[in-house]
Amino acid sequence: MLFGPPGAGKGTQAGRIVQATGKPQVSTGDMLRAAVENGTELGRIAKGYMESGGLVPDEVIIGLIEERIKQPDAIGGLLFDGFPRTIPQAEALEKIAPVSMVIAIHVEDESIVERICGRFTCASCGEVYHDIFRPCKTESVCDSCNGTEFKRRADDSEATVRNRLSAYHEQTSPLESWYFDRGLLRRIDGNHSIEQVGQEISNLLDE
Ligand code: AP5
Ligand code: MG
Numbered sequence: 001m002l003f004g005p006p007g008a009g010k011g012t013q014a015g016r017i018v019q020a021t022g023k024p025q026v027s028t029g030d031m032l033r034a035a036v037e038n039g040t041e042l043g044r045i046a047k048g049y050m051e052s053g054g055l056v057p058d059e060v061i062i063g064l065i066e067e068r069i070k071q072p073d074a075i076g077g078l079l080f081d082g083f084p085r086t087i088p089q090a091e092a093l094e095k096i097a098p099v100s101m102v103i104a105i106h107v108e109d110e111s112i113v114e115r116i117c118g119r120f121t122c123a124s125c126g127e128v129y130h131d132i133f134r135p136c137k138t139e140s141v142c143d144s145c146n147g148t149e150f151k152r153r154a155d156d157s158e159a160t161v162r163n164r165l166s167a168y169h170e171q172t173s174p175l176e177s178w179y180f181d182r183g184l185l186r187r188i189d190g191n192h193s194i195e196q197v198g199q200e201i202s203n204l205l206d207e
Contacts, residue, residue: 053163
């Protein structure tokens, strides 16, 4: 499980872990954004919470994960990115599947706004980029799939990021000690380069 504030690099590092381990990434944020784009009932419920930077209600998220865990590709294990985000979500997960490791990526609040406001992703494959920290190798061409369409998230404005940070500090960060108490937490410093953080994570996965 990858744990950390908005913009910590969970999605960026998840992409690398998926390549290295073959385990599917389960990002509740990505699942909710897809639901909003497709105009489903789930998307209709989630949209307002996401736009304001608040958390989507626990029962909605728990239902989503219960369904996801039943998919055949979950049998060999999953990589959670951005789930759980509250203690009730962690308690629900504990009842349905064991957690082997929680990697908490630490980044200062001041760096987060800069990271989030410069983020863009490939519209075809979802590869995560940054205007300054992770530009495409060839301008406007995705390194991974050669796609040329990119998008920016509706909730990546400075005002919304501040709300997402408050939600993180108030509702999500208490989970760190919850997992520490269960002996599952590993902390890493996310203020280094994407490669350095990736190396630290792969050292942990080799443990
Ligand atoms: P979600 O999509 O999970 O967003 P988030 O937690 O706010 O995290 P982000 O995706 O913004 O950041 P990230 O850590 O993945 O960073 P990234 O790798 O992209 O959730 C969105 C919303 O959905 C929530 O606000 C909530 O409403 C709802 N939601 C989702 N899950 C929920 C749940 N379980 N319960 C309730 N509600 C839920 O990196 C960011 C940028 O920084 C990129 O541009 C990247 O290139 C750059 N970068 C990455 N690493 C580095 C580095 N080391 N150095 C420099 N730049 C870097
Ligand atoms: Mg993400």
